[in-house]
Amino acid sequence: MGKSQKKRLMRRHNPMRVPDSHLPKGLESAAESSAKKEAVLPIMQKMESPDSSERKWACVAASNLIQNDPSTRRLLQGKNVVGSLITRLSDSEEEVWIEAAGALRNLCIDGGYDICAEMYNKNILAPLKAFVPKISSALSQFIDSPKSLPENARRVVYEFAENVITIFWCLSETSNKALNAINAIGLIPFLMSFLGAKDKLPAAxxxxxxxxxxxxxxxxxxxxxxxxxxxxxxxxLLDIVRVNEQSNETPDDRFVMLHVLCCGILGNISPLPPPSPAPNLDVNKDLIFPRLHPVISSVSLDAAVQQVQELVARQANEPLEIEKLSLKHVPKSDHKSSTELELEKLENRLRTVQLALEILTGVYATLPDPVAEAELDASMEDAMDLDQSSRPVAGDLHTSLSLPSLVQPLLTLIQPTALSFPPPSAPSCHPPTTSALSALHVSAFECLNNIFLSLAAHPHSERCADHSAAQTIWSEIWTSLSKVGVDIAVGQEQKQVIWEIAVGVLWGVGKIWKGKLVPTEEHVRILMSICDASTDSQVQVKCIGALECLAQHPNSIDANRVISSYLLSILPTSTSPSPKGTEPLIQAVSALIDIYSDESLPYDVNFREGKFEDRLAQSMEGLRKAVRAINRKTETDLKLRGEEVRDNLTAFIKYRKELRF
Incomplete structure (x- = not known):
């Protein structure tokens, strides 16, 4: 019922780390918007130079131009930089293929699905596969004999290994074909060897x-x-997750992402098989919830944005000069300045929070829907670290009875910042931060969606009685959405994604506190306009569900009339089918039955005066036709729900006809 399911995401570049959807299509427009277009041709020419130092320079220059510059990246793509860099992976000079791997890694991260697919199609896996035993051999040597090579030489191998692994990771998210090819390589022992030697290797x-x-x-x-x-x-994996179990110290930023990822890996492979090193461990309850809650509570988005703005202002005084890139020394931190490293650190912190949210969203997606065992409520509350020792205090969700302590930080994380959705007329001063922020807001909404739908599926009397918490949550969600806005320009597609998820969050909150939320004219109008504008039946169903909950506020008679009239407009007539399609139709009928199931409520006057009973009766045959047309084999659940609602409508009309006022 509307949960955000755990899904395969490109966790660094979906959307692309440096979004370019706002740019016009075509190489000509890219050339017009690129400030470094003059460097592209020399780079591509030197990529094929007989002089290895020039080939290395070209790879380094391409690597730097790819980052944070979508226009120049497009120009390089147009000159087949992907094919040239893959060729350089087999270069006779070690320094060349090391730099080529770094450039390809940046392309993977900044370019997205299309570039990764191009790499796979151009057989990048062949040279990458050959690097795996070489890297393993070198690392074994370093671990067994740490002083066998100087630090500079070891660092080159570490960074090269990181680049190769990152390319594998990005390619595995490109397509099932690429994933199957990577499965065939058998990378798990190779990758686990890094985690096993974590104390002797760089965190990155x-x-x-x-x-x-x-x-x-x-x-x-x-x-x-x-x-x-x-x-x-x-x-x-368990050792890494538990490393700070007995410590009150805040873990180093470099290791927080590692801990979060290992929680995610354990969640992916759970339940742990016997013989298990932790036979009684509940991965969700004992590891994921207690360890990820501090992560999502640890960041101030406004403070992060302020730091980014200050760093970008400083960076303006230290421009990259391609010609001065050193060719005499080994790579250092991918040729990044101290300011770039600070910006990357901030971005990584935001990405870590997003990842934690993604893992939590996946956990809530696996919790059962309405039919569940009786003890689930208690186990959920234990797992979600609830505080039931205090009485509810208005506006303080930490002390609200029976609400997960995750809710308060999530409500904070859905609030947009100055860099979250900049308009095309004033582009972001740091696109990677903007991409991370918008993705983080989406993930926070997805997590709230699953939490509230899970809670709504398991009613709790004390929770439902907590009206102050309901109003605080409702207000915070709409405050966020008012900042997001309904005007969605090119390059702001994440706004649309947020609205599509947010209507599900509103529905979940509405189901928990049905009849307790006072509808406003603006909120009702927005929900109806989103329903009308969307072509996605699931979004329409969520909007109808949220409207249904608002319509049941007993004393909001005018709002009830507006919402019910809208729901009636979705019904078929004797001469035409529903304008919204089958699933929204079924939801609208169900909503009307639910709204007017108690004739003693003040707003029932709308049903009687508007002769809604007649309108429902007129829709009966159209509903039957719509339900009859559902394919039982391919849409079993919808078919069953449609038949149930059809039968309920028949009984409801009969019941209302028999009433005497």
Missing amino acids: TVTAAAQSLYVLTDDNWPAIDAIRSDVTYISC
């Missing part, structure tokens, strides 16, 4: 391996089985 390299493992174990049984079959792998 280990985290890249964990990110790849998290993606590979997301509903992908070859990878899941490979981890579940080795108890040492499970022990390793």
Whole structure:
């Protein structure tokens, strides 16, 4: 019923880290908007130079131009930079293929699905596969004999390994074909070796391996089985997650992402198979909830945005000069300045929070819908770290009875900032931050959606009686949505995504506190306009569900009349079918039955004076036809629900006819 299901996401570039949907299509427009177009041709020419130092320079320059510059990236793509860089992976000079891997890694992260698909089609997996045993051999040597090579040489290998692993991770999210090819390589032992040696390797390299493992174990049984079959792998993951179990210290930022990813991996492979190093462990209750709650509560979006703005202002005084890139020394931090590293650190912090939200959303998606065992309420409340020791206080959701402590930080994370949705007329000063923020808002809404629909499926008398919490939550959601706005320009597609999820959140809140939320004219109008504008039946159903809940506020007679008239307009007539389609029609009929099931409510006057009974009777044959047309084999659940609502309508009309006032 409307939950945001755990789904395969490109966790770094969906949407693209540097969005370019606001740019006109075509290379000509890219050339017009690129400030570095003159550098493209020399780079591509030197990529094929007989001089290895020039080939290395070209790879380094391409790597830097790809980052944060979608116009120049498009120009490079138009010159087949992907094919040239893949060729350089087999270069005779080590430094060249090291830099080529870094450039391809940046393309994966900043370019998105299309570029990853192009890489796969151009057979990037062949050279990447060859690198795996070489990297494993080098790492084994470093671990066994740490002083066998100087620090600079070891760092090159670490960064190269990180780049290769990141490309694997991005490719595995590109298509099932690419994922199957990566499964065939058998990367799990290679990737787990990094986690096993985490204390001897750089955090960034280990985290890249964990990110790849998290993606590979997301509903992908070859990878899941490979981890579940080795108890040492499970022990390793548990050790990482539990490392700060007895410590009150705040973990280093570099390791928070690793802990979150390992929680996600354990969630992906749970339940843990016997013989398990933790036989009585409930992964969700004992690991995921208690460890991820502090993560999503740890960040101030407004403070992060202020830091980004200050760093970008500083960066304006230290422009990148392609010609001065060093060719004499080994790579250092992917040739990034201290300001760029600080910006990346802030972005990673936001991405970590987003990942934690994604994992929590997946957990709530797996909780049962209405038919559930009786003890679920208690286990959910324990798992969600509820505080039942205090009486409810208006506006303080931490002390509200029977509400997850996750709700308050989630309501904070859905509030847009100055950089979340900048208009095309004033583009973001730092697109990666904007991309991270908008994705984080989406994830927070998805998590709220699943929480409230799970809570609505398991009614709790004290929760329903907490009217102050209901009003606080309702107001916070609409405050966020008013900042998001309904005007959606090119490049602001995430706004549309938020609205489509938010109507589900509103429905979930409405179901919990049905009849307690006072409808406003503006809220009703917006929900109806979204329903009318959308072509997605699921979005329409959520809007109708939210409107149904608002219509049941006993004393809001005018709002009830407006909403009910709208719902009646969705019904078929004797001569025409529903203008909205079958599923919204079924929801609208169900809503009208629910709204007017108690004739003693003040707003029932609308039903009687508006002769709604006659209008419902006129829709009966059209509803029967719509339900009859549902394919029982392909849409079993909808068919059953349609038949149920059809029968309920027949009984409802009979009941209302028999009433005497």
